[in-house]
Amino acid sequence: MSVLTDLARKLLPRLGLLVDHAEATRLTDAIEQLLREHDKGVDVDTRLAELFSSVPAIERHVSDALSDPRIPQKTPYEPLAGDGAGSSLQRYECPYGPHSTWFRSSLSQEVPLCAEHQIPLRLVPGR
Numbered sequence: 546m547s548v549l550t551d552l553a554r555k556l557l558p559r560l561g562l563l564v565d566h567a568e569a570t571r572l573t574d575a576i577e578q579l580l581r582e583h584d585k586g587v588d589v590d591t592r593l594a595e596l597f598s599s600v601p602a603i604e605r606h607v608s609d610a611l612s613d614p615r616i617p618q619k620t621p622y623e624p625l626a627g628d629g630a631g632s633s634l635q636r637y638e639c640p641y642g643p644h645s646t647w648f649r650s651s652l653s654q655e656v657p658l659c660a661e662h663q664i665p666l667r668l669v670p671g672r
């Protein structure tokens with residue numbers, strides 16, 4: 546079990562408090578699907594992180610949880626999965642285009658808003 550799948554399991558019963566009913570239903574389905582894959586041995590951390598990052602209320606909750614000293618297995622500065630030094634950064638761009646780019650090196654970092662559009666930057670898959 547990773548920090549993220551552990552968080553996801555703890556998050557499930559609280560989704561209704563963090564987002565509206567329709568969003569909670571959508572996220573519950575998505576998280577349960579990823580946890581089922583995780584149970585089969587699939588690494589779902591990246592997709593969980595993307596899912597959490599896509600909803601500001603969840604992103605905040607996860608950031609808070611990762612910095613919570615009561616979680617003994619927290620590893621907030623653990624680099625994201627990558628295939629070698631220098632490739633562990635994930636690139637984020639504004640959904641409207643690459644005028645605003647940001648690199649995330651740790652899951653504890655909150656994804657910033659595009660200064661121009663005031664919406665969260667989006668993860669760019671691959672590079």
Ligand SMILES: [Zn+2]
Pocket residue numbers: 639640641642644645659660661662663
């Ligand atoms: Zn923008």
